[in-house]
Amino acid sequence: MSEAPGIGRIRVPPRARRGEVVEIRLLIQHPMENGFRRDTLGRAVAKNIIHRLVARYDGREILRAELGSGIAANPYFAFFTRATASGRIEIDWEDDAGVRGSVGAAIEVT
Amino acid sequence: MRRRHFLKVGAGGTAILAVPAAAQQLLPAHDLAPLIMQIAGTSPPRPGRVRIGLPSLAENGNSVPLDLAVDSPMSEADHVRSIHVLAERNPRPLVASFQLGPLAGRAQLSLRIRLAGSQRVVALAVMSDGACWSAETEVVVTSAACLDELSL
Amino acid sequence: MKRAVALALALLAATALAEAPRSGLAYQGEDIRRLQADDFANPAMLWAERGAAAWQQRRGTANKSCADCHGAAEQSMRGVAARLPAWDARLQRVSTLDQRINACTVREQGAAELPPESEPALALQTYLALQSRGMPLRVAVDGPAGPVFYIGRELYRTRIGQMNLACTHCHEQKAGKTLLAEQISQGQPTAWPAYRMDWQAPGSIERRLRACFLGVRAEMPAYRSEDLVALQLYLVWRAQGLALEAPGVRR
The missing domain is CATH 1.10.760.10 (Cytochrome c-like domain)
Structure with a gap:
């Protein structure tokens, strides 16, 4: 789980057969400020987006994303991995303000 | 009498839509060629093997569902190395780049993107043999009928 | 003659249909309906x-x-x-x-x-x-809540702003009609708090109502003001029987 509830959520099937391709779903709370908006006083709102996101399965990279301001606020991703062994799927990310976040889930492979 | 006339116009749409319609000024389309060359290398990408799932009409450009899939066995010998999404009328046309490999098992992704108005969206896939495949689609993005706080 | 009867029946059916309360979800596209039904992806x-x-x-x-x-x-x-x-x-x-x-x-x-x-x-x-998702909306408007209910009903029908429109003009008289690319909803308060694509964030019904005031170029009532509370009471009474969908998703 994430360090603060509601920052991000991950869904992985808790159990899978060896070799099965499973879906990983991810939702993160983040405004993904594109840097083009202004607040009610007309001041520019600084760009702050999650620019990098990496998903690992027992340390091995499944997916690495470089993201731009064209990603919707509160980003959602779904992707796949092949279940090879019981272990953990961990996703971490970093935004332009240097704030990092992570979520993880266990998968049991039989 | 006058009031009645105004109501008709207002509720019928003309008066209310005047502002948001003006607000959806499309940015000029970027020339995607340099970006595509940077991703694909010297040989131009070939159309095929990539599928884009995007609604033909998106209700709100702030969050549009996008599905991407590439025909590939995703084996050690033959897999997708990267997938890229480009939107020609977004202020920054490169929406996202994903690096993946055989561990993904399936070259398929879903995400939600921003689209600054109706435009062409291009997806590229670079394979393990260096070949680049592409697909593109047109999407219409509608604007809100009523002025809202953020459109000010 | 037959055609006239058929037309009259069709009109009657259309009127009845227009009057049946419909959740705002019915006016959303397929993607938003799917997102609201997806408890994982609904932000x-x-x-x-x-x-x-x-x-x-x-x-x-x-x-x-x-x-x-x-x-x-x-x-x-x-x-x-x-x-x-x-x-x-x-x-x-x-x-x-x-x-x-x-x-x-x-x-x-x-x-x-x-x-x-x-x-x-x-x-x-x-x-x-x-915790109340799926349950029918049902508010008491008799007893001490009565006067507030009548204030809300009055507000719903009072013309306001530079456009000189009341809630009822769009959300009853013109509900179901097309405005730009959208269909005008009945303004039923079933989704709130809801995630709104326009805001790229969730918000309360008060924020949504304030946006409507701005839409007709009227002064926005303050959050938690008596006017907004009265309007909410009237709106929920008007929506009685519809199920609460919170947290909903809207354009």
């Missing part, structure tokens, strides 16, 4: 998750959590959000879910008031509204 569920954590968190000078008094929200709060706004004997006025959360925060926990639309306020509202 408002992140706020509900925070609300669940806030429910357990001890706060204020009393160092009490919501759960210390109310126990499990799944039981104690089931159905509550579907019955609000309602007359509050302790506050001696009609109050909303947001106001009740706030009153509890200040009075029972001895903590600072949660500012309107702040993350903690929305998180608790979303979490508590979720």
Whole structure:
């Protein structure tokens, strides 16, 4: 789980057969400020987006994303991995303000 | 009498839509060629093997569902190395780049993107043999009928 | 003759259809309907998750959590959000879910008031509204809530702003008609708090109503003002029987 509830959520099937391709779903709370908006006083709102996101399965990279301001606020991703062994799927990310976040889930492979 | 006339116009749409319609000024389309060359290398990408799932009409450009899939066995010998999404009328046309490999098992992704108005969206896939495949689609993005706080 | 009868019947059917209460969800596209049905991908569920954590968190000078008094929200709060706004004997006025959360925060926990639309306020509202999801809206408008109900009904029909429009002109008389690319909804308050694509964030019905005031170029009533509370009471009464969908998703 994430360090603060509601920052991000991950869904992985808790159990899978060896070799099965499973879906990983991810939702993160983040405004993904594109840097083009202004607040009610007309001041520019600084760009702050999650620019990098990496998903690992027992340390091995499944997916690495470089993201731009064209990603919707509160980003959602779904992707796949092949279940090879019981272990953990961990996703971490970093935004332009240097704030990092992570979520993880266990998968049991039989 | 006058009031009645105004109501008709207002509720019928003309008066209310005047502002948001003006607000959806499309940015000029970027020339995607340099970006595509940077991703694909010297040989131009070939159309095929990539599928884009995007609604033909998106209700709100702030969050549009996008599905991407590439025909590939995703084996050690033959897999997708990267997938890229480009939107020609977004202020920054490169929406996202994903690096993946055989561990993904399936070259398929879903995400939600921003689209600054109706435009062409291009997806590229670079394979393990260096070949680049592409697909593109047109999407219409509608604007809100009523002025809202953020459109000010 | 036959055609005239058929036409009259068709008109009658159309009128009846237009009058049957319809959730705002019916006016959304396929993607938004699917997103609302998907408890994982609906971004408002992140706020509900925070609300669940806030429910357990001890706060204020009393160092009490919501759960210390109310126990499990799944039981104690089931159905509550579907019955609000309602007359509050302790506050001696009609109050909303947001106001009740706030009153509890200040009075029972001895903590600072949660500012309107702040993350903690929305998180608790979303979490508590979720406990009544699927339940029919039903508010009491007799007794002490009566006068507030009539104020709300009056506001609903009063022309306001530079466009000189009342709620009823769009959401009753023109409901179902097309405005730009959208169909005008009946303005039923079933989704709130909801994730709104326009805001790229969740928000309360008060934020949504304020946006409507701005839409007709009228002065926006303050958050938690008597006008907004009265309007909410009238709207929920008008939507009676429709199920609460919170947290919904809207354009």
